[in-house]
Amino acid sequence: MHRNKSLAxxxxxxxxxxxxxxxxxxxxxxxxxxxxxxxVVLGLLNDQSGxxxxxSGPNSKVAIQMAVDDYKAKYxxxxxxxxxxxxxxxxxNKPDIANTKAQEMYDRQKADIILDVPTSSAALAVATQxxxxxxxxxxxxxxxxxLTGAQCNKYTFHWAYDTGMLAAGTGGxxxxxxxxxxxxxxxxxxxxxxxxxxxxxxxxxxxxxxQQKIATPFPNDNFATFITKAGSTNPDVVGIMAxxxxxxxxxxxxxxAGMADKARLAVGLMFITxxxxxxxxxxxxxxxxxxxxxxxxxxxxxxADKFKEKTNTRPSFAHAGNYSAAFNYLEAVQAAGTxxxxxxxxxxxxKKINDVFxxxxxxxxxxxxxxxxxxxxxVKSKDQVKEEWDYEEVLKTVPASEAYAPxxxxxxx
Amino acid sequence: MSAQLEQRVDVELPTEPSAVxxxxxxxxAMLVVxxxxxxxxxxxxxxxxAMDIAAWALFAISVDLLLxxxxxxxxxxxxxxxxxxxTTGLIAINSGLPFPVAILGGAVVAMLLAVPIGYLSVxxxxxYFAMVTLAFAQMIYFIANQWRSVTGGENGLQGIPKNLxxxxxxxxxxxFYFYYAALPIILIGVFIAWxxxxxxxxxxxxxxxxxxxxxxxxxxxxxxxxxxxFVLSAGLAGLAGGVFAVSHGFASLQELIWTTSGKxxxxxxxxxxxxxxxxxxxxxxxxxxxDQLASSGFNGTGIITGxxxxxxxxxFRHGIWGTARNxxxxxxxxxxxxxxxx
Numbered sequence: 001m002h003r004n005k006s007l008a009x010x011x012x013x014x015x016x017x018x019x020x021x022x023x024x025x026x027x028x029x030x031x032x033x034x035x036x037x038x039x040v041v042l043g044l045l046n047d048q049s050g051x052x053x054x055x056s057g058p059n060s061k062v063a064i065q066m067a068v069d070d071y072k073a074k075y076x077x078x079x080x081x082x083x084x085x086x087x088x089x090x091x092x093n094k095p096d097i098a099n100t101k102a103q104e105m106y107d108r109q110k111a112d113i114i115l116d117v118p119t120s121s122a123a124l125a126v127a128t129q130x131x132x133x134x135x136x137x138x139x140x141x142x143x144x145x146x147l148t149g150a151q152c153n154k155y156t157f158h159w160a161y162d163t164g165m166l167a168a169g170t171g172g173x174x175x176x177x178x179x180x181x182x183x184x185x186x187x188x189x190x191x192x193x194x195x196x197x198x199x200x201x202x203x204x205x206x207x208x209x210x211q212q213k214i215a216t217p218f219p220n221d222n223f224a225t226f227i228t229k230a231g232s233t234n235p236d237v238v239g240i241m242a243x244x245x246x247x248x249x250x251x252x253x254x255x256x257a258g259m260a261d262k263a264r265l266a267v268g269l270m271f272i273t274x275x276x277x278x279x280x281x282x283x284x285x286x287x288x289x290x291x292x293x294x295x296x297x298x299x300x301x302x303x304a305d306k307f308k309e310k311t312n313t314r315p316s317f318a319h320a321g322n323y324s325a326a327f328n329y330l331e332a333v334q335a336a337g338t339x340x341x342x343x344x345x346x347x348x349x350x351k352k353i354n355d356v357f358x359x360x361x362x363x364x365x366x367x368x369x370x371x372x373x374x375x376x377x378x379v380k381s382k383d384q385v386k387e388e389w390d391y392e393e394v395l396k397t398v399p400a401s402e403a404y405a406p407x408x409x410x411x412x413x
Numbered sequence: 414m415s416a417q418l419e420q421r422v423d424v425e426l427p428t429e430p431s432a433v434x435x436x437x438x439x440x441x442a443m444l445v446v447x448x449x450x451x452x453x454x455x456x457x458x459x460x461x462x463a464m465d466i467a468a469w470a471l472f473a474i475s476v477d478l479l480l481x482x483x484x485x486x487x488x489x490x491x492x493x494x495x496x497x498x499x500t501t502g503l504i505a506i507n508s509g510l511p512f513p514v515a516i517l518g519g520a521v522v523a524m525l526l527a528v529p530i531g532y533l534s535v536x537x538x539x540x541y542f543a544m545v546t547l548a549f550a551q552m553i554y555f556i557a558n559q560w561r562s563v564t565g566g567e568n569g570l571q572g573i574p575k576n577l578x579x580x581x582x583x584x585x586x587x588x589f590y591f592y593y594a595a596l597p598i599i600l601i602g603v604f605i606a607w608x609x610x611x612x613x614x615x616x617x618x619x620x621x622x623x624x625x626x627x628x629x630x631x632x633x634x635x636x637x638x639x640x641x642x643f644v645l646s647a648g649l650a651g652l653a654g655g656v657f658a659v660s661h662g663f664a665s666l667q668e669l670i671w672t673t674s675g676k677x678x679x680x681x682x683x684x685x686x687x688x689x690x691x692x693x694x695x696x697x698x699x700x701x702x703x704d705q706l707a708s709s710g711f712n713g714t715g716i717i718t719g720x721x722x723x724x725x726x727x728x729f730r731h732g733i734w735g736t737a738r739n740x741x742x743x744x745x746x747x748x749x750x751x752x753x754x755x
Binding site: 096099100103104107120125128129188 | 459572
């Protein structure tokens with residue numbers, strides 16, 4: 001018995017000293033130099049294997065690499081960020097994985113910024129981490145207005161598009177074109193809920209009515225029952241708020257069910273990669289809002305040509321958005337002379353930008369939403385398509401002030 | 414698979430304490446080594462991963478309490494882990510109480526939930542028990558999915574704070590400190606499990622597992638004992654789930670989905686059921702393997718863990734710890750016999 005006691009004592013002594021030692025050494029180290037860890041680490045967190053792989057995915061790394069190359073070419077020896085590293089991770093569109101990965105990227109891999117993050121629920125999780133870790137997060141792939149609304153924070157920026165902008169462009173235009181009665185089918189997570197809210201508001205504002213709002217699981221393969229239900233009220237327009245692989249599945253099944261002749265299809269969010277994988281016929285005459293189109297003008301086309309050399313495909317707006325966000329982040333680091341998050345945020349806030357992606361762009365200081373001109377486009381018919389990826393006809397340019405709602409009162413920095 | 418499940422879970426818990434267990438010196442030495450490894454873990458492993466290992470270890474121990482010591486295979490333990498994760502999160506977000514209090518609240522709610530579920534399911538054994546618990550867990554999952562105003566639905570419950578009175582800033586500054594702040598909760602859970610197993614109550618559970626008819630004939634109310642074990646196990650799963658949620662600052666539907674129930678059973682069987690040390694080992698193995706594979710950019714984590722599982726089940730039926738312990742015992746016995754014949 002004696003022996004046991006002494007052993008227990010020894011154990012607790014060892015344990016105690018370990019705890020004490022731990023308190024001394026394990027703390028976070030604050031960077032001494034201007035560039036933390038002597039390098040700027042850009043973290044790309046997106047869907048590398050699932051339904052959103054094509055619209056952003058691994059090719060966004062190529063886009064970010066192009067931004068890094070352009071930054072280095074522009075500043076040469078004067079570049080503040082000499083070592084720039086790009087790391088990637090797959091969040092599988094799940095908020096819990098995104099949450100853990102973001103934490104790891106900031107802490108373990110010393111990422112100075114996280115880019116992209118499609119899937120709104122995942123984006124909100126990363127925004128929470130960015131706020132906690134006081135590191136930058138520029139979202140490109142997700143659409144929810146909550147990022148610049150109730151859940152906005154100092155370190156989170158929303159670069160390319162949001163659901164309000166998509167609804168203002170597409171919803172209003174279709175009602176004016178005679179599509180009064182709507183059925184909306186949406187994936188049941190932050191993005192879908194947000195899209196439905198924005199579209200309902202836009203449709204009703206233009207004088208239409210939304211008869212049904214049908215929630216589907218996300219991700220989902222079989223939409224047959226939802227399509228039947230959507231058609232049951234004989235709507236003029238069926239609005240689908242899914243994106244990426246889910247959108248492709250839905251449209252395929254929608255056409256197979258013969259719905260295309262009965263009701264007009266409105267797509268809430270579409271990437272050019274979606275049109276490419278189904279072909280223009282499936283989307284005949286579909287009107288939607290695009291944040292950027294590669295064949296819009298010479299500047300876009302020149303960048304798209306460079307992108308094609310490296311990837312053998314044309315860029316979606318998410319690819320161009322990642323390029324623009326990464327490049328402007330590096331510009332802000334250059335201007336601030338450091339990669340310290342607070343200094344970089346100060347550089348970005350209120351900045352007016354015109355680049356290959358942003359036209360009349362402004363990083364709004366009030367809510368960190370990046371507003372810019374967007375485009376109302378129509379999918380071309382087969383005989384109008386002159387070359388591969390030439391799928392969109394720009395109907396009109398929607399100026400930034402019309403496309404984006406003013407900063408939300410919910411946002412308190 | 415189903416034929417096997419219908420049979421009584423076949424573990425040999427030695428009728429006399431094993432040589433490893435009988436020698437207090439060995440036992441204490443093991444405990445000390447275990448404690449040192451636990452305390453030193455975040456120095457070698459990324460601290461949030463270390464926290465995950467600890468939480469999953471307690472979760473697996475809670476399953477082992479049912480599977481290894483009572484002979485009940487619950488395939489719905491995610492219900493308690495997840496319910497506690499959400500409850501802990503809601504308490505921490507809305508009240509600002511220190512996180513250990515929130516976790517305790519989560520565990521209590523998990524135990525309350527376990528009373529009706531246990532009452533309705535312990536009347537069945539084997540595959541039927543597994544299916545009934547799975548059905549209840551799925552119900553909880555869908556309730557959480559639809560009850561969006563409270564749980565956040567698909568978005569999950571975000572921004573769970575790590576409050577701890579005056580230490581809040583320290584705990585928040587680095588997950589390294591949080592590990593030491595939350596570890597006592599896990600250790601208390603493990604201690605409760607250990608006390609239970611090594612008590613008269615635990616002996617009755619083993620008796621029920623091995624021969625329910627005889628236990629009943631001896632005057633034990635078998636159903637009541639099973640419900641008590643079930644509720645206790647749910648409480649431990651709840652403690653683990655609460656720690657997990659606070660560590661991640663996040664509770665999502667992933668915590669309630671049936672694959673989580675499957676994963677914890679896998680960890681338990683991998684480590685060795687009816688051993689308490691086994692689940693800990695299993696959790697360390699599976700969680701760190703998943704972490705390694707995920708950060709190496711390999712997508713087929715399931716293939717690797719699945720393959721290991723198949724090998725363990727086929728070749729080492731008592732799990733990693735069970736096999737190792739039996740091996741050591743056999744070796745010790747041989748040596749002792751050798752010494753005696755000299």
